[in-house]
Amino acid sequence: MKRRQVEKPFQRWGRIIFRYRWAVVATWFFLLSILIPFAIHTPALLKDNGFTPVGSSSQIGIQKLEESLGMSAATLDIVMESTTGENLTTSLSSKRISEELSRYHGTN
DSSP, X not given: OOOOOOOOHHHHHHHHHHHTHHHHHHHHHHHHHHHHHHHHXXXXXXXXXXXXXXXXXXXXXXXXXXXXXXXXXXXXXXXXXXXXXXXXXXXXXXXXXXXXXXTSTTOO
8 A cells, every 4th residue: 555645835835836837927927016106105215214204293203302302313212110119310320220231332
């Protein structure tokens, strides 16, 4: 009695794709022709401020941070919270936090 070899999922998938390869190629061309008009507008979204569309609430918030507080959108603010209830605003705590963060390049 001859044993039938169990077909692996990717072998089956590959066989189906090979059998209908022209339909697969035609489908890709169709999808690309539909998506190209959207891809043309992508560079406008990737200006210097990333994915923030002009006039959005995110953009307005970034502008307010820059104008009112002098903060840049490219900065990172780290918020620390004590798990023991310790006051982190004391000079000793601030010094300890600064020493810990000074190990990382570019932190003040």
